[in-house]
Amino acid sequence: MFLEIQNIVKNFGQEQVVKNLSFSLDAKKTLSILGKSGCGKTTMLKTIGGLLSPDSGSIRLNGEDITHKKPEKRNIVYLYQEDLLFPHLNAFENIAFGLRLKNIPKSIITDRVNHMLKSLELENQSQKMPNQLSGGQRQRVSFGRAIITNPSLLLLDEPFGSLDAGTRHRMQGLFKNLSKEFEISSLFVTHDLKEAVLMGDEIGFMQAGNLKVYTDKNEFIADPETGVEEEIKFWGALAGLEKNVDLKKH
């Protein structure tokens, strides 16, 4: 397995936020994780990214134990809900940021950033400062900045949480395309049920620090804990109601 998490525990004082976390992920796959606010999703991602150290357990990436490795040495990029674009850099420089840290030759950086801008459909926005970009454009630049460094694993913490429904839908499509084009392995955390189903090759559900990964989407849908059945009932009832209204009209 590409990513193997074994028995990770993380406490804050007396509170156990992540409880005995164990799962694995194949390379070039996306595991979407559904969970309500405060269930330990962010702590889990930050632990895997090296921004928090686990109290126990181990993390293996591509066969290597990275449990105690510094975040800058892991090649795992963590993406926040906020785009966190650097306000003093334009879109081009924001995307080039990770490459400049690695002292890659300028001509290569220019080629790669221009290619990324094209993939993100932002060719004409490259010289704009973050405050001149829309929410969706900013999030795309943020994606580009993460993906261009060719990370082994991408951690996405509700990346579309602050976007409106339309932009969110477009961004979901864009992420799917980018995942395919750049062969990205990722953990996609969300509290949106539909997004979790759409984005993941595999799907998991996190509750009170425990993560359950399902073998397939049917098992996920059948589990009453996930709330999918309730959702289906709600929309089914609404559809039935609309049908009745239509019949009465005719």
Add this chain to the structure above:
Amino acid sequence: MKLSWKPFVLSLAVLLILFPFAYLVLLSLASDWRFPDLFPSYIGLKNWSKILSSETGLLTSFASSLLISLSVAIVSTVSGFLISRAVFYHPKKNTLTLLAYFPYILAPVVFAACLSFFFLKMGLFGNVMGVIIAQFIIAFPYALLFFSSFWNKKVKSYEDLVATLGGNRWQTYIKVLFPLAKGLLLICFFQTFLISWFEYGLTSIIGIGKVQTLTIKVFLFIKEANYYYGALSCCLLIFPPIVLLYFNKRYVFKKLA
């Protein structure tokens, strides 16, 4: 047509503000101006030409003041920025922040008297290094408190992001934190420079008359009733802050706005 008083009031206000400065310049150019003469018997550059002579020691004072204030401002601003970050992430940040107010509880002269024993033991009495360290003790807590508002969750997120993108601590400072705080760093440099530039109490006690900054010199001339040299040293005293104010207005406040 209705007469507006606004331009007259504004002009009067500007004149009232500018008058002390214009008077200082006039006084620095004058000599032998006694009551009831309306104008001084001499107006010229005689006093100013004496800046270059060693007799008044003004040029030496100006140079040592500049050296002391630049050192204090640079060291306080940089260390204040770096240490305020450590304080922000410390579990006892509130206690540490409270401690930073300590040098301001005492009057500078009392504070200097408390420090004098240690400065004497360390051989820092009456030399420039001693004055720099003494003024740093006042300016550093100011810088620490000044930067405490800069650190927040968002800045922490930026730091984490740079780390996951492969950046080390040095790159985080150079490529992100310093550019983000550029405006604040310049303002803090300006403020700590002014704290040091106009400092009198600590400097007079720790410097014991051997380190004569411009502020000390102004007081000496006034004590001697030499108003012309006093005005001249005041003009020199005002010059660097005006230059800094100009740069701040042109490069800092414009960007912050």
